[in-house]
Amino acid sequence: MPDLRNVVIIGSGPAGLTAAIYSARADLEPLMIEGEPSSTSDQPGGQLMLTTEVENFPGFPDGIMGPELMGSFRDQALRFGAEIQTAKVSRVDLSERPFKVWVGDPDAAEPTYLARTVIVATGASALMLGLESERRLLGHGLSTCATCDGFFFRNQDIVVVGGGDSALEEAMFLTRFGKSVTVVHRRKELRASKIMQDRAFANDKITFLWDTVVDDIIGEDRVEAVRLRNVLTDEVVDRPAAGVFVAIGHRPNTDLFVGQLPLKENGYLLTQDGTSRTAVEGVFACGDVQDDWYRQAITAAGSGCMAAIDAERWLESQGH
Numbered sequence: 001m002p003d004l005r006n007v008v009i010i011g012s013g014p015a016g017l018t019a020a021i022y023s024a025r026a027d028l029e030p031l032m033i034e035g036e037p038s039s040t041s042d043q044p045g046g047q048l049m050l051t052t053e054v055e056n057f058p059g060f061p062d063g064i065m066g067p068e069l070m071g072s073f074r075d076q077a078l079r080f081g082a083e084i085q086t087a088k089v090s091r092v093d094l095s096e097r098p099f100k101v102w103v104g105d106p107d108a109a110e111p112t113y114l115a116r117t118v119i120v121a122t123g124a125s126a127l128m129l130g131l132e133s134e135r136r137l138l139g140h141g142l143s144t145c146a147t148c149d150g151f152f153f154r155n156q157d158i159v160v161v162g163g164g165d166s167a168l169e170e171a172m173f174l175t176r177f178g179k180s181v182t183v184v185h186r187r188k189e190l191r192a193s194k195i196m197q198d199r200a201f202a203n204d205k206i207t208f209l210w211d212t213v214v215d216d217i218i219g220e221d222r223v224e225a226v227r228l229r230n231v232l233t234d235e236v237v238d239r240p241a242a243g244v245f246v247a248i249g250h251r252p253n254t255d256l257f258v259g260q261l262p263l264k265e266n267g268y269l270l271t272q273d274g275t276s277r278t279a280v281e282g283v284f285a286c287g288d289v290q291d292d293w294y295r296q297a298i299t300a301a302g303s304g305c306m307a308a309i310d311a312e313r314w315l316e317s318q319g320h
Helices: 012-025 047-052 066-079 130-139 146-153 165-174 194-201 297-317
Strands: 003-008 031-033 084-086 089-093 099-103 112-121 124-126 157-161 180-183 206-209 212-218 225-230 237-241 243-246 249-253 284-285
Touching: 003 012, 003 099, 003 297, 012 031, 012 047, 012 066, 012 112, 047 066, 066 084, 112 297, 124 157, 130 212, 146 165, 146 243, 157 165, 165 180, 165 194, 165 243, 180 212, 284 297
Parallel strands: 003 031, 003 112, 031 084, 112 284, 157 180, 157 243, 180 206
Antiparallel strands: 089 099, 099 112, 124 249, 212 225, 225 237
């Protein structure tokens, strides 16, 4: 018979780990299945494991390295009695209670765990360009979050890759810090809304390179330049830059829940306003898997707290 748990948390990062801390302190003995290090879409510790210095998380006036911060979260969850399994959930069945969770073979007849409540904290993955240099330079001049890392590029030349609203929002934010911001877009027209385009075109610090793609990001230990190719002429140039921000979108890690939980049009999990509750009673979602607006470590942690409290109160209402 599979082990029956009060709370199973799928995913980690600031949201999942905060949910583990709160539910453990409530004596709910949560199990957090944190993902696998080999998985790009299910990284234990979330996207902060791929960053370097974090300066905007409250309580660390001198900043803290992303992996160190997530290590402290993890230690705190363990201290209060959370159980953490380093594995990837392969299948869930949320059609009836107790919910079923598989780790390993998704076709196994019996699930690995049964759960009275499930907290989904699988996060979202930034879409990347697919270059080998991205893995080497992510967190070393290459970023996917201007709000997180723009401060590090004061009076530097910055490149933003993308053509949607997100790219222009990143570019305008970065003009507060950078000496110049160049938006690289593979087409001649932007996908961004008219109002965002008007604002970007009116900003003297922003220039645009049309019909251009990034073939490589140059630098051994830090970003030094980008190799750009014009898709119409095939002309290749190396453009010096201290920072490169890839802003071609995010993909929520929701494959497990397609057909089981309602999704927004953009693929993010739908939660009831002001709560972590999904359309399935006893299933809660927190962090970037349901947040397509803020996408910050601190807001993810806050929503993890909400999910744990929502789960605790729901269990109480069910007499557990």
